[in-house]
Amino acid sequence: MRTELPVLKAADFASDQDVRWCPGCGDYSILAQMKKTLPSLGMPREKIVFISGIGCSSRFPYYMNTYGIHSIHGRAPAFATGLKAVRPDLMVWVITGDGDGLSIGGNHLMHAIRRNLDINIVMFNNRIYGLTKGQYSPTSPIGKKTKTSPMGAIDNPLHPLSIAIGCEATFVARSVDTHIKHLGGVLQRAAEHRGTSFVEVYQNCNVFNDGAFDYVTDRQTKSDQTIELEHGAPLVFGKNRERGIRLNGLEPEIVELGDRYSESDLLVHDEAAVEPSLAYLLSRLRYEDGFPEPIGVLRAVDAPRYEEVLNTQVTAARDQRGEGDLTSLFNSGETWTVT
Amino acid sequence: MPVSIEPLPTSSKSTVVLDGATVRLAGDSGDGMQVVGGQFTATSALHGNDVATFPDFPAEIRAPRGTLAGVSGFQVQFASTDIFTPGDTLNALVAMNPAALVTNVSDLEKGGILIVNSESFEPKDLKLARLETNPLEDGSLDEYRLFKVRLDTLNREAVKDIEGLTSSLQDRCKNFFALGLIYWLFGRDLAATLRFVEAKFGTKPEIVAANEKALRAGWYYGETTEAFDHSYQVEPAQLEPGTYRNIMGNQALAWGLITAAKLSGKELFCGSYPITPASPVLEELSAFKHFNVRTVQAEDEIASMCSAIGAAFGGAMAVTSSSGPGIALKGEAMGLGMILELPMLIINIQRGGPSTGLPTKTEQSDLLQVMFGRNGESPLPIIAARSPGDCFEVAQEAWRVATRYMTPVILLSDGYIANGSEPWLIPSVDELPQIPVEHPVASADGEPFMPYQRNEWLARPWALPGTPGLMHRVGGLEKEDVTGNVSYDPENHQHMTNLRAERVARIADDIPVQEVQGPSKGKLLVLSWGGTYGACTTAVRRCQADGLSVSHAHLRYLNPFPRNLGELLEAYDEVLVPELNMGQLRLLVQARYVRKVVGLNKVKGKPFTVSEVADKIRQLLG
Ligand code: SF4
Numbered sequence: 028m029r030t031e032l033p034v035l036k037a038a039d040f041a042s043d044q045d046v047r048w049c050p051g052c053g054d055y056s057i058l059a060q061m062k063k064t065l066p067s068l069g070m071p072r073e074k075i076v077f078i079s080g081i082g083c084s085s086r087f088p089y090y091m092n093t094y095g096i097h098s099i100h101g102r103a104p105a106f107a108t109g110l111k112a113v114r115p116d117l118m119v120w121v122i123t124g125d126g127d128g129l130s131i132g133g134n135h136l137m138h139a140i141r142r143n144l145d146i147n148i149v150m151f152n153n154r155i156y157g158l159t160k161g162q163y164s165p166t167s168p169i170g171k172k173t174k175t176s177p178m179g180a181i182d183n184p185l186h187p188l189s190i191a192i193g194c195e196a197t198f199v200a201r202s203v204d205t206h207i208k209h210l211g212g213v214l215q216r217a218a219e220h221r222g223t224s225f226v227e228v229y230q231n232c233n234v235f236n237d238g239a240f241d242y243v244t245d246r247q248t249k250s251d252q253t254i255e256l257e258h259g260a261p262l263v264f265g266k267n268r269e270r271g272i273r274l275n276g277l278e279p280e281i282v283e284l285g286d287r288y289s290e291s292d293l294l295v296h297d298e299a300a301v302e303p304s305l306a307y308l309l310s311r312l313r314y315e316d317g318f319p320e321p322i323g324v325l326r327a328v329d330a331p332r333y334e335e336v337l338n339t340q341v342t343a344a345r346d347q348r349g350e351g352d353l354t355s356l357f358n359s360g361e362t363w364t365v366t
Numbered sequence: 367m368p369v370s371i372e373p374l375p376t377s378s379k380s381t382v383v384l385d386g387a388t389v390r391l392a393g394d395s396g397d398g399m400q401v402v403g404g405q406f407t408a409t410s411a412l413h414g415n416d417v418a419t420f421p422d423f424p425a426e427i428r429a430p431r432g433t434l435a436g437v438s439g440f441q442v443q444f445a446s447t448d449i450f451t452p453g454d455t456l457n458a459l460v461a462m463n464p465a466a467l468v469t470n471v472s473d474l475e476k477g478g479i480l481i482v483n484s485e486s487f488e489p490k491d492l493k494l495a496r497l498e499t500n501p502l503e504d505g506s507l508d509e510y511r512l513f514k515v516r517l518d519t520l521n522r523e524a525v526k527d528i529e530g531l532t533s534s535l536q537d538r539c540k541n542f543f544a545l546g547l548i549y550w551l552f553g554r555d556l557a558a559t560l561r562f563v564e565a566k567f568g569t570k571p572e573i574v575a576a577n578e579k580a581l582r583a584g585w586y587y588g589e590t591t592e593a594f595d596h597s598y599q600v601e602p603a604q605l606e607p608g609t610y611r612n613i614m615g616n617q618a619l620a621w622g623l624i625t626a627a628k629l630s631g632k633e634l635f636c637g638s639y640p641i642t643p644a645s646p647v648l649e650e651l652s653a654f655k656h657f658n659v660r661t662v663q664a665e666d667e668i669a670s671m672c673s674a675i676g677a678a679f680g681g682a683m684a685v686t687s688s689s690g691p692g693i694a695l696k697g698e699a700m701g702l703g704m705i706l707e708l709p710m711l712i713i714n715i716q717r718g719g720p721s722t723g724l725p726t727k728t729e730q731s732d733l734l735q736v737m738f739g740r741n742g743e744s745p746l747p748i749i750a751a752r753s754p755g756d757c758f759e760v761a762q763e764a765w766r767v768a769t770r771y772m773t774p775v776i777l778l779s780d781g782y783i784a785n786g787s788e789p790w791l792i793p794s795v796d797e798l799p800q801i802p803v804e805h806p807v808a809s810a811d812g813e814p815f816m817p818y819q820r821n822e823w824l825a826r827p828w829a830l831p832g833t834p835g836l837m838h839r840v841g842g843l844e845k846e847d848v849t850g851n852v853s854y855d856p857e858n859h860q861h862m863t864n865l866r867a868e869r870v871a872r873i874a875d876d877i878p879v880q881e882v883q884g885p886s887k888g889k890l891l892v893l894s895w896g897g898t899y900g901a902c903t904t905a906v907r908r909c910q911a912d913g914l915s916v917s918h919a920h921l922r923y924l925n926p927f928p929r930n931l932g933e934l935l936e937a938y939d940e941v942l943v944p945e946l947n948m949g950q951l952r953l954l955v956q957a958r959y960v961r962k963v964v965g966l967n968k969v970k971g972k973p974f975t976v977s978e979v980a981d982k983i984r985q986l987l988g
Contacts, residue, residue: 042839044851073834078676081842083797088839089852094831096679097841098672099702105669109676109684110831111637112660117680117831135672138665337660344655351657353625357792361558362611365602 037062042092053204053230054083054151058089058090060207064214068118075118076110078103080127083158083232086149087122101132104139104148108333111144114333119217121148127165128157129185133165140194140223142333147217147224150187151204155236168315173235187227188310188325192303197222199306199326203229205244209255209322216324222332242314243322252314256323261293264319272312279308281318298327307332374556374582375588379641381553381599386415386445388453389548391541392470393462394431395424397436398541403440404574404787405545405559411612411789412558414602415444418900420973421785425642425682425726431487432494436903437469444552447600450753450900452786454975458551461524462486462517462961476509481547483540484514514594517543524583530572535707539580546584553599556581606791613790615754615783616643619713620650622761623685624657629762630769630801632657632683637673639666642725642783644715648688667695671712675699678708679840681805681830683765687713690732691722694739700774701740702842704866707818707826709768709775711734711761714748716780716896718971727971730896731947736776737925737954743863745870747771748924750778752899755790757783760922762801769803770876771869772825778924780946782897782973803828810836817850823876824869852898871926880928884910887937889901890986893963895921898944898974898986905979914987932959940986942966 040062040157048054065075075093079085081100094117098106103121111119121139128136129148139146155173156162162175166187170179191199198220200211210228217224229240244254254264254272262272263284271293272279282288297305306326312318330359391406393399398422411417420441429436429829443453458479461467463486474480487502500797501507502514521543525536542563549556560578567573575686588594613621627634636659638648652661660682664670670686678684688696693714703710716732718724734749749769751760757779768775806827808815817838818826829836838850846853848859882891884906894902899920919934921927935941935955952965966982968974 050794071834072837073832077833077839078680089841091839093837094679094841096676096706097839097840097843099842102668102672102699105664105672106676106679108662108664108669109635109637109673109678110680111676112662113633113677113682113684114680114831118562134665135669189971268568337603340654341658341660345658351624351654353628353795356621356624357611357795358609360611361408361412361561362609362792363414364609365414365605365607 035072037066040065040092042090044089046090047086048083051233052083053153053232054087056204056207057151057191057228057230058087060211060214061091061288063162064211064218067215068218069334070118074116076121077120077122078106078110079122080132081127081158082098082124082127082156084122084124084230085127085303101127101130102135103127104132104135105129107146108139108142108144111146111334112337115145115338119146121146123148123150125150125152125154125187126164129187129190131163137190139312140191140196140225143197143222143330144333145221147226148216149214149226149228151230152187153230153232153236154239155232157232157235165266178218186310186313187225189307191225192307192326193302196225197323197328197330198224199310200224200324201227201229201238201320201322203243203322206322213324216327220327222330243320252319253322254312254319255310256296256298256321256325258296258298258324261290263290263293266296279312279318298324301328334350372598374585377550377597379589379594380559382596383601385447385600386443386449386600387457387552387598388441388443388455389458389460390439390441390456390470390473391460391544391548392439392466394466395426395429395436395542396431396464397438398538399438399440399462402541402545403442406548406554407442407787408562408612409549409554409558410442410444411610412552414605415446415600416449416603417442417444417612417787417789418449418452419787420782422972423726425724426881432463432465432467432491432842434469434495437466437615439466439470444600445640446603448603450903451848451973451976458548460548462493464497464501464539467501468495468497471507471510472927474510479513479551480507480510481513481515483517485516486520501536513708515547515587520583520587520880521580524579525576528572528575528579531576535573535576539576542577542580543584543587546581547588549581550585551594551597552586554943556585598938605789608791610789612787613755613758613786615751615757615779615785616646616715617650618754618790619751619757619761619779619784620647620654621740621830622758622934623651623683624654624659624712625758625798626762626765626801627657627659627683629798630683630765630803632681634684635674635677635682636660636664636686636687636842637662637664637670637677638687639664639670641667641689641692642782642872644687644689644692644713646784647715652698668699671696671699671703671707674710675703675706675708678703678710679706680829681828682941684710685713686710687715689715689717690719690735693732693735697740701742701744702744703774704740704744705842705845706840707772709765709772709828711764711768711777712774713777713779713786718969720847724971726781728780728897728973729946729969729971730780730898731869731950731969732778733924733947733950734953736778743867745867745925747870747873747926748775748776749780749922750924751783752785752896752920752922754788758790762798765794766801767873769801770825771823771873772828779897780784780897802925805830805833806836807833816848818845819848820865824865824872874926874929877923879930880919880921880934882917882919882934885915886917888915888917889939890916891935891938891941891949892916892918892979892983893921893935893941893943893955895924896946897947901974901976902944903980904976908976908980909983914983916983916987921951924954927958935959935961938962942982944974944982946973955970
């Protein structure tokens with residue numbers, strides 16, 4: 028007997044709950060792209076689980092017609108670890124934010140990534156605390172004035188991609204809430220990657236941090252201030268693809284293409300490089316330092332997945348010792364009989 | 367090289383028959399006292415005695431050698447009658463150095479046997495033990511039967527011919543020499559220990575040979591030295607017929623969990639973070655992958671609790687094991703587990719608190735923590751083990767409650783139970799009650815799935831991801847009754863809070879009524895829980911034998927209490943609650959039943975002695 032999988036549409040993934048983000052919030056677009064991407068993955072809805080922590084982004088699971096857990100602040104990766112360990116058949120998404128994932132939940136994020144469970148972590152980075160109404164977050168820039176930093180934030184910001192690569196994440200990518208097509212493509216690649224996928228999405232919080240990513244989204248400037256990564260291609264950017272990035276020793280530098288430099292002088296992107304240094308270098312190209320920020324897949328390599336190794340051990344133990352038997356366990360070692 | 371298990375000659379000296387004896391082996395934490403204590407226990411159990419043990423060791427892995435802080439001890443009571451505790455006073459003490467002597471000798475009965483390594487009483491040893499004079503010479507030990515044994519020399523002599531043994535390895539066998547002597551003294555067979563030595567050191571033939579030689583030399587020393595003119599015999603106890611083994615608390619707990627998983631047709635998941643004294647549960651379970659056990663050593667206590675919730679959501683039998691400080695960290699996630707209404711076990715093997723407290727010592731001071739230590743109205747069932755073997759049953763009972771009522775259940779043990787051991791009647795697996803677990807499927811008529819619809823136990827359905835048509839979202843926000851949708855409605859919040867409390871309260875109808883040992887009414891009831899079972903049982907029996915009107919009820923269920931408890935308390939003029947805390951069960955009982963009860967409270971890192979409880983009973987009845 029053959030059962031055809033029903034063909035699903037984006038609308039099939041919408042739950043019956045009203046979406047309650049502020050009008051104009053970047054989260055809507057990410058939700059829309061997720062609903063659009065999932066049908067193409069061929070995974071039935073009941074096999075998908077969304078797990079989130081606390082924050083605006085973490086309302087996400089309520090809006091998906093899949094299984095879901097809206098958990099506690101920062102801990103979503105830990106729930107995903109337990110779930111995936113016992114249910115490798117499920118597709119597990121972790122939805123987190125910059126505060127949830129990098130502040131209160133930094134430890135869990137780091138450990139989920141280094142274990143390389145086959146899960147997809149999407150971090151909505153709006154560089155602010157939205158749900159608690161506008162305090163600075165671990166990704167807010169120095170000097171950011173907020174309710175809790177009236178004279179400007181003095182904490183050095185964390186950079187999500189650098190952290191993920193530092194933990195040797197096997198898939199690391201960045202997209203932007205308003206780059207709809209690009210975002211859909213990145214989510215699809217993340218879902219298809221076997222291992223922990225870490226995706227940072229620049230997300231505009233139009234209420235508490237409006238315009239934080241204008242430099243990336245503004246039509247006039249975006250091609251000068253972002254660089255779209257393509258595997259195997261040189262790092263070229265600019266409205267007329269007139270500039271590029273080359274390595275000067277270990278330092279990246281921007282060069283004008285023309286007489287002095289041609290594309291063959293430029294750094295060539297290799298997302299499959301086993302050594303994570305190139306990806307790390309890309310993650311450090313920052314707007315505030317005068318660089319275009321990379322968008323796309325920084326790293327995609329293959330490595331053993333935690334749940335697979337765990338289950339291999341379980342199988343190996345059964346093969347070596349036979350299926351566990353309680354009676355022989357209880358009677359193992361020294362026993363004596365009273366009559 | 368296999369050890370020779372050839373039998374020993376029969377002792378030519380006379381034997382004195384005893385009902386039982388309490389022996390403590392004490393030395394430096396590097397002296398291997400825990401190993402030989404374990405061997406003495408196993409051998410006594412194999413001999414057919416009832417046994418109870420109390421290992422007591424420092425928190426430091428290797429405290430400075432020879433110091434008071436570094437003393438490690440292992441106490442065993444073995445008897446031809448039923449016993450419930452490792453014994454109050456020692457009949458025999460082995461002290462490997464002055465520090466072990468001074469920290470333990472006060473527990474030795476007058477006239478008791480005191481065996482010391484006389485070669486470890488040099489001035490530097492005395493100084494480490496903060497002794498000004500040598501107790502072997504200053505007369506301070508006159509009231510004991512002191513046996514000065516030149517352990518270092520005798521042991522070296524015994525193993526000197528073994529090739530490839532350095533002098534430090536030679537000295538490492540000293541504990542087996544001492545054990546051999548104790549085996550002679552109590553007429554024990556060497557065979558089980560010889561098998562142990564071979565199994566443990568099999569790949570190092572010189573170590574096997576050395577330990578065997580040391581053990582035998584110790585035995586022969588007892589036989590030949592003129593110092594001992596007779597040995598002792600403790601006959602087998604009249605235990606219930608069946609096959610027995612010796613079992614430690616944490617081991618019984620791990621085995622109980624594996625059994626519960628099997629009986630419920632579930633795969634076991636344990637997410638834990640190492641912590642004393644709970645780590646052995648995670649260690650033990652990690653070795654059971656062939657039972658389909660999956661363990662995750664999480665990055666911290668919080669993650670371990672969360673991973674258990676994730677696994678429970680996925681349909682596994684989820685467990686997390688910890689101790690008080692870890693439970694404090696898990697608190698927020700425990701509240702989530704409660705409101706998600708998913709079954710799982712949260713194990714707290716209590717240790718001395720507060721804060722880091724006394725990691726290797728026992729206490730019962732986390733009862734109020736597990737009862738109330740979460741934000742909001744967050745009731746969870748609490749079940750406590752009373753002895754090492756009881757952990758096996760309690761694990762299954764806790765899982766039965768968790769699955770029937772769809773709730774996390776807290777299982778309390780303590781350091782004393784966890785590290786203690788006792789003979790365990792091996793159950794017949796076929797006779798253990800199954801634990802039925804059901805998962806819903808989508809209704810045929812296309813009715814929408816209601817994740818918070820309740821059954822007769824007020825339990826919601828355990829719907830598993832992967833099941834078509836049951837997609838639903840759960841979370842920590844308050845839920846609407848039946849649908850489980852987020853709800854901020856005031857009436858709904860009150861209603862859901864009531865329901866969650868009622869669901870736990872109803873468990874009282876489903877657990878046995880509280881039994882009482884002794885008259886069903888009278889002057890005094892001793893009400894106890896957890897690891898004080900042995901001391902309270904023995905104390906009450908002793909007082910009853912003396913004709914006192916006293917009864918004993920030992921609680922397994924701390925939340926909810928058994929349904930007849932209130933009535934039962936009314937039947938006695940006075941109620942005594944002995945606890946290794948400052949009155950936590952007493953507080954709960956007084957609040958719940960609005961009656962005054964008397965406490966016997968102690969937090970010294972040690973279990974109650976029988977006489978502490980018996981004296982209090984006598985005082986109250988006096
Ligand atoms: S506060 Fe900001 S991030 Fe949160 S929903 Fe509103 S716009 Fe979106």
